[in-house]
Structures are given as C-alpha cells and as structure tokens.
Amino acid sequence: SYELTQPPSVSVSPGQTARITCSGDALPTKFAYWYHQKSGQAPVLVIYEDSRRPSGIPERFSGSSSGTMATLTISGARVEDEGDYHCYSTDSSGKRGVFGGGTKLTVL
Amino acid sequence: EVQLEESGGVVVQPGGSLRLSCAASGFTFHDYTMHWVRQVPGKGLEWVSLINWDGISTYYADSVKGRFTISRDNSKNSLYLQMSSLRTEDTALYYCAKDRTPQGYSYADYWGQGTLVTVSS
Numbered sequence: 629s630y631e632l633t634q635p636p637s638v639s640v641s642p643g644q645t646a647r648i649t650c651s652g653d654a655l656p657t658k659f660a661y662w663y664h665q666k667s668g669q670a671p672v673l674v675i676y677e678d679s680r681r682p683s684g685i686p687e688r689f690s691g692s693s694s695g696t697m698a699t700l701t702i703s704g705a706r707v708e709d710e711g712d713y714h715c716y717s718t719d720s721s722g723k724r725g726v727f728g729g730g731t732k733l734t735v736l
Numbered sequence: 737e738v739q740l741e742e743s744g745g746v747v748v749q750p751g752g753s754l755r756l757s758c759a760a761s762g763f764t765f766h767d768y769t770m771h772w773v774r775q776v777p778g779k780g781l782e783w784v785s786l787i788n789w790d791g792i793s794t795y796y797a798d799s800v801k802g803r804f805t806i807s808r809d810n811s812k813n814s815l816y817l818q819m820s821s822l823r824t825e826d827t828a829l830y831y832c833a834k835d836r837t838p839q840g841y842s843y844a845d846y847w848g849q850g851t852l853v854t855v856s857s
Contacts (some may be wrong), residue, residue: 629797629798638755653840659842659843661843663781663805665781668851670831670847670848670850671847673782673843673844676836676843681843692832710743712780714780714781714784716781716844717820722841723786723793723795723841724783724795724797725771725773725783725786725843726779726783726784727773727780727781727782727783729780730780730781
C-alpha cells in the first residue's frame with residue numbers, strides 16, 4: 629500500500645525556521661496537505677494543495693513540493709507552533725487517502 | 737457553523753462488531769464526500785474510508801477493507817461506519833471529517849472531536 633514518510637521529530641529554537649518533509653512516490657502528481665494537531669485536539673489544516681494557506685493561518689507557514697518530496701516551512705517558529713504535523717495526500721487513484729506518520733515539532 | 741459529532745465508541749471484545757455514527761450540521765450534507773480517519777492515542781493519523789456525496793462510491797484503507805463498511809443517510813445528515821471482525825489494532829479515536837470540495841474528492845477541512853473505540857478482552 630502507498631506510504632508517506634515524515635521524520636519523527638524536528639526541534640528548533642524560537643524564531644528559527646522549521647522544515648518538515650514528507651516523501652511519497654505519488655507526490656509528483658498528487659497534492660500534499662499539512663495538518664497541525666495539538667495534544668487532545670482535532671487536526672487543523674495549515675497548508676493545502678502543496679502551498680496554499682487557508683484563511684486565518686499565519687504567513688509564517690508555507691509549503692512547497694518538488695518531485696517526490698513536499699516540505700512544510702515555518703519561518704520564525706513560535707512556541708505555540710509546537711505539536712504534531714501530519715502530511716496527507718492520496719494514492720495514484722486519487723480516491724484513497726494516506727497520512728504520513730506525523731512529525732513532532734518542538735520549539736524551545 | 738459546520739459541526740460534526742461522532743458517537744458510538746465503546747469497549748468491545750476482539751471479533752466483535754460496532755457501528756459508529758456522525759451527525760452533521762451547518763452545511764449541505766448531501767453535497768459533500770465524507771471521511772473516517774482514526775488515531776491510536778499518541779500515534780499518527782490513519783485514513784480509514786470515504787464515501788462520495790450520493791453514497792454510491794466508497795473506498796477503504798487496506799487495513800480495514802472487507803471488515804468495515806461506510807454508509808450515509810442524506811435524509812438524516814448522518815454518516816456511519818459499521819465495523820466487524822474487530823481486532824486489538826483497531827483501538828483508536830475515530831474522527832468523522834468533511835471533504836472540502838462539493839461533489840469531489842480532495843481533503844478534509846472540518847473534523848469532529850472523535851469517538852474512542854477500544855477493542856479488548
């Protein structure tokens with residue numbers, strides 16, 4: 629079955645740039661989406677269609693995708709950005725979703 | 737305001753069955769594909785299944801195919817997940833989620849708060 633691969637953890641100091649990657653064979657033809665999840669809460673979308681930012685999401689969040697890798701970038705990370713980040717995409721059919729394993733972001 | 741409220745999560749024995757429900761409000765339910773996503777506490781998200789806006793097309797993750805059945809009742813603005821032959825590895829918080837695109841397939845833009853299913857003897 630199709631898989632997306634993320635690093636288990638990323639750690640940065642406040643104000644630094646955090647980059648979280650997501651790799652998958654279908655990413656050259658399928659969009660990547662990024663969700664942020666804080667402990668005990670439902671996921672919140674922060675990036676859709678590789679690089680688009682929903683209304684209400686701070687400009688420090690950006691996304692890109694090249695080849696088989698999508699990247700979420702948080703420029704000037706803040707303590708409130710801590711939590712788990714999950715990438716999402718679909719398999720080549722476009723009908724079966726798949727999440728990456730999640731990346732725990734620590735900002736301290 | 738979009739609201740999704742899951743229910744039906746309980747403790748069930750391995751091999752047992754269970755039906756989850758999701759009550760939707762605040763949007764035109766019959767226009768949207770709906771998803772089930774689960775999460776083992778402390779672990780990552782796992783996409784489980786989707787059903788298109790009119791209930792005709794359904795898709796499943798390999799881990800649940802043949803054991804779970806997704807359905808919807810557009811007259812009741814409700815989504816369901818019938819789970820059978822349950823295994824301990826099905827223990828998770830189950831989220832109901834709405835797709836972003838009317839009469840399409842893209843991504844989940846609204847999520848419920850989840851209902852906990854525990855499979856244990």
